Amino acid sequence: MTSLPAPAKKKLGLVIDLDICVGCHACAVACKEWNDGGDFGPLPDDDPYGSEPHGVWFNRVHSYEVTGTGNREQGTEERTSPLAAGRQSPVPDETAALPLPVSRSPLPAPQMVHFPRSCLHCETPDCVTVCPTGASYKRAEDGIVLVDQDKCIGCQLCAWACPYGAREIALPHPKSPTSDKGRKDSKRGTMQKCTLCVDRIYNETLDERDRQPACVMACPTRARMFGDLGDPDSDVSKVVAEREGFALMPEFGYRPVNRYLPPRPRRDGATVQATATVAEDTLDAEQLPPLLRWLDKALSR
């Protein structure tokens, strides 16, 4: 049944911190690995060892250059401070004698923001309602959006209805020598998408701390968090409230569950120096050894 279930209390989803994601693609690789071997595997590749290896990935990491996050407090004034200010090597070398490069850009330095993109497990998604077969469905108990691989006819309308690019179909690659065999594989010709590792998070054969999506387990910077976004007291809901986490393209009305935490403003050279001065001023003289305390007193005069 592809009509949406009544809104559930439980909304399992991910929170992705764009401030600390380093774009290492570990989440994407871990996702591919788990879903190639888990209950939903194998996750098909069109042409894995050929010249055009077009495979299905549930999770893909994009990189964006964002200009303006760096020094919002300073606007876009011309910056003439040396780029390497405050970061000079303590060991003098020949290059130290050369003049430091000076940025005359009217814009602040751009920041790279890495952006993992996967299914947002929306509350009212069209990918479910457009499905003609009932293969695409939203679980009433926890809100996970899944595709029943035994019912999907591969019409791709759900992928067309998704503005987040969460769905990819597994079609046999025309050049792949295994394409004929692949057609018989139950995974071929059907729509694939993130399952929120439904075969991990409820898996009682796994250690309790491992009952999390593979992407969350793999993230080396803890930029990905998993939890119940329907519960305002959950850790994920708290961090979303604290950091003003946002949903993607809300105007479609699909009400995504996943949230992204915004990148924090970066400090440029001038800001670094300013904070360093502040730190010096708050030096607690009482904590210093007697000789230094005297020195501090003498020099502060």
Next chain:
Amino acid sequence: MKPALSVIFFTVLSGTGYGLWCLLGAALAAGIYPFAGTGVLVPLIFGFVLVTAGLLASTMHLGRPGRAWRALSQWRSSWLSREGIASLVTYLPMLAVGWLAFMGATATGTRIAGALLALCALATILCTANIYRSLKTIAAWRTRQVLTLYFMFALLSGGLWLWAWLALTAGMAISLAFPLALLALAVVAAIIKVDHWKQVDAMPANTAGHATGLENFGRVRAFEGPVTEESYLTREMAFALARKHSARLRRIAIVLFAFVPALGIVIALPSGATWIAPIAALAAIAGLFVERWLFFAEARHAVAAYFPQREP
């Protein structure tokens, strides 16, 4: 959007077939259709070939065509499911009209069957158009004109075939009002289509900043895609080839589906040159193939904004 041939064949051929059935059914219901028996069966069967060929072509778009029957289950929410049901239901009044024509049965029965055929054909065209119109992610398909154009193109293309059949069997003099109505339809459809294209051109494309929500933090440029290779998303949704040739293709489409049939009607009516009618019908169907190719190829999907923009 990638213009898949299967879907282009489906919408153009089935649309033409349903347009033909709709007009034939309406004429039978109104009691103004000049023939009975074979005169009904030939256009009816021609419509059957078009509709069935289109529906079979649409299954080629499926990853698992063998499971196509499952698409009939979700009529409560899915326009594709409704289209599947409507297309199959339409075969019933079509068979009834055919059987009555074959048996030479009563006028009342033919009228009722004809009316049902016309209504079912219209319902199917409505469902087909709504499959595309219901996708919020493709702004070019959300406009008012899309629904109107699907109806007009089906009636124009199917109508020209019906006119060709009438003209070839009974001469040009049998009906003047019908080809003149088709002439008006061709002109109005062309005007609405041009209006639609203008509206599509004026639509702002989705941006990386908006798609990622990062526009609130600065100016955003898609620096790097997730993989160096193409993926399903870039091949299917970020299709950019059409923009390069779109102006020329649009002119070709308008000339073929509107100008050639209109000119054909203007020449054929006074001269009585019946051979022009099938040529006009062929031109219209060819024009609609180009129009439908552009309908897909020019439509921008919201997801394309996530990827670094490639020049067409």
